Amino acid sequence: MNNLKVVLITGGGRGIGAATSKLFASKGYAVCINYKSNRASAEAVASDIRAAGNRCITVQADVSVENDVVMLFKKIDAELGPLSVLVNNAGILRKQSRLVDLTAERINTILANNVTSYFLCCREAIKRMSTRHGGNGGVIVNVSSGASRSGSPNEYIDYAASKGAIDTLTKGLSLEVACEGIRVNCVRPGLINTQMHADGGEPERVERLKELIPLKRGGEPEEVAEAIYWLSSAKSSFSTGNFLDLCGGL
Numbered sequence: 482m483n484n485l486k487v488v489l490i491t492g493g494g495r496g497i498g499a500a501t502s503k504l505f506a507s508k509g510y511a512v513c514i515n516y517k518s519n520r521a522s523a524e525a526v527a528s529d530i531r532a533a534g535n536r537c538i539t540v541q542a543d544v545s546v547e548n549d550v551v552m553l554f555k556k557i558d559a560e561l562g563p564l565s566v567l568v569n570n571a572g573i574l575r576k577q578s579r580l581v582d583l584t585a586e587r588i589n590t591i592l593a594n595n596v597t598s599y600f601l602c603c604r605e606a607i608k609r610m611s612t613r614h615g616g617n618g619g620v621i622v623n624v625s626s627g628a629s630r631s632g633s634p635n636e637y638i639d640y641a642a643s644k645g646a647i648d649t650l651t652k653g654l655s656l657e658v659a660c661e662g663i664r665v666n667c668v669r670p671g672l673i674n675t676q677m678h679a680d681g682g683e684p685e686r687v688e689r690l691k692e693l694i695p696l697k698r699g700g701e702p703e704e705v706a707e708a709i710y711w712l713s714s715a716k717s718s719f720s721t722g723n724f725l726d727l728c729g730g731l
């Protein structure tokens with residue numbers, strides 16, 4: 482069991498996370514799929530992975546809640562062994578809105594789910610990976626968004642700002658742990674075909690905006706998964722504190 486490379490994918494049960502879970506499993510990783518509420522979807526991905534002969538566990542945990550994150554990492558320690566890769570992917574979006582209509586409750590919910598969660602998972606991963614703490618090193622990949630640069634005016638500045646925080650987290654943390662055997666990188670997807678846009682109130686958003694994309698189409702979750710995998714692999718061994726934009730040229 483301990484010879485296996487182990488990856489945690491937060492929000493690994495659907496969308497970009499599900500594609501990433503499947504890709505890592507196909508490369509021989511033992512996979513922990515974390516989910517918040519959509520158990521059926523997480524279990525469906527896990528059973529596909531197990532049917533292909535690979536090791537996978539699912540763990541329900543709200544990664545914006547500190548005790549849940551601590552429990553999540555303890556389960557991985559106990560059931561899969563030392564963590565090699567953390568993919569911070571879980572995220573939420575709320576209905577499109579101008580800033581003038583935002584409430585403190587909404588802003589704080591976005592920040593807790595999209596920012597505090599990434600910090601907490603990084604903390605627990607570093608405790609296990611860092612050579613300073615007796616670990617063997619590892620890799621963290623944060624999923625940010627092209628929104629961190631566009632600012633998402635008239636739609637969700639709160640979400641865009643949460644992703645700006647992830648860019649800053651990536652830069653600062655990559656420098657903080659560079660001498661501890663840990664690389665920290667980031668992908669910034671653009672418009673990707675997942676259910677997230679329905680949560681933003683417009684399921685057909687990618688279709689509406691695709692003409693603005695130089696490649697004239699939305700991206701697929703599998704295309705983001707490939708970038709995450711590359712940044713996790715030894716092929717990107719000289720890359721840390723870097724950003725890979727996956728926006729079809731937008």
Ligand code: NAP
Pocket residue numbers: 491492493494495496497498515516517518519520522542543544545570571572573594598624625626627628669670671672673674675676677678680
């Ligand atoms: P999605 O289909 O809506 O999936 C989001 C996932 O995050 C779900 O598995 C959800 O779990 C999980 N999640 C949300 N809050 C959580 C929490 N507090 N604890 C644990 N899990 C939680 O979204 P997606 O499009 O694949 O997005 C994945 C990442 O890519 C996000 O960080 C998003 O911001 C980013 N992104 C997406 C796009 C895009 O166009 N789709 C573009 C740029 C960046 P449950 O299903 O159990 O609720």
